[in-house]
Structure formats: structure tokens, C-alpha cells
Amino acid sequence: MAEKCAKCGADLSSDAAFCPICGAAKQAQPAAQPAQPAPVAPPPPKPVKTGSGGLEGFIEFIFSTKMLTIAVGICFLIAWIMRIIMQFINRANFTGGNTLAYDALATMNFTFMAGAGLLLFGAGFLYTKYNVYIRTGLIAAGAVILAVSL
Numbered sequence: 727m728a729e730k731c732a733k734c735g736a737d738l739s740s741d742a743a744f745c746p747i748c749g750a751a752k753q754a755q756p757a758a759q760p761a762q763p764a765p766v767a768p769p770p771p772k773p774v775k776t777g778s779g780g781l782e783g784f785i786e787f788i789f790s791t792k793m794l795t796i797a798v799g800i801c802f803l804i805a806w807i808m809r810i811i812m813q814f815i816n817r818a819n820f821t822g823g824n825t826l827a828y829d830a831l832a833t834m835n836f837t838f839m840a841g842a843g844l845l846l847f848g849a850g851f852l853y854t855k856y857n858v859y860i861r862t863g864l865i866a867a868g869a870v871i872l873a874v875s876l
Contacts, residue, residue: 789853794845801842808835836875843871 729738733750743752787793812831847868850861 785852786855789845789849794849798842798845801838801845805835805838805842808832808838839875840872843868843875846871 729740729752730736731738731745731748731750732753734745734748736745736747738745738752744750745752788797808831812828812835815828815831845868846864849856850864850866850868853861856864
């Protein structure tokens, strides 16, 4: 397609920089405008997590599988460490050492073992999202741990 000079209207070749008739500089052709993309719809809003509030929300949080596993695991770990330390102190007490440290460790051992038992026992009674067999097992395990720690 032949281009026309903007000043005199003469035909210009595609590689010419000036008009051969009047000498006017060739006008730059405006670049084609890119097509406007279609507007993008905004993403849908994220759903707001609505949980139970108050005591129900607290029970749901504490006795959820993840939290119950972490809490009982920590209780057992600390009670186990206290029991190991008690074994060494108990051997030292055989030679007439002070019993205060042993009694403190025994109290901590009992506290954490009883805490694990109460967590399991409470989960079996209070957290209704577990099925009946899991709840029964939690109650039984909690009762056994409490009985052994007493």
C-alpha cells in the first residue's frame, strides 16, 4: 500500500524518509493501539471462618486432634524426664541425701501425668466431634493414667 505525503499528497515509497516532490519529512505512522484486555472480575472474597465462641470454641480448640496430641505429648515427655531424674536422685538419697529435690520432682511427675490423664478424660466426655469408640478409648486411657499416677 502506497503512503501519501502529508504536505503535498504525493505517493511515497515505504522506505523513503522524505517526500521526493516537496522534500517534507515523512510522517511517522501512529502505532496501532493494542486491543484493551477484557476487564477481569475481582476474585471472590475469601470465606470468613466462623467458629463457635465462648466455652464451645474453647473446648473445640483444646480438644482438637492436633492440640490434644501436642498437649498430651508434652505432658508425657515432661513426666518421663522427671521420672528419669528421680531415678538418679533416688540413688543419691540411698546414701542419705536431701529428699526435697526428690519430692519436688515427684510432685511435677504426678502433676504432668495427671494433666495428661485429665486431658484425655476430658476430651472423651466433652469433645463430641469424635465418634463413640474414640471417645470411649480416651475416657479409658485417661482413667488408667489417672489411676496409675495416683
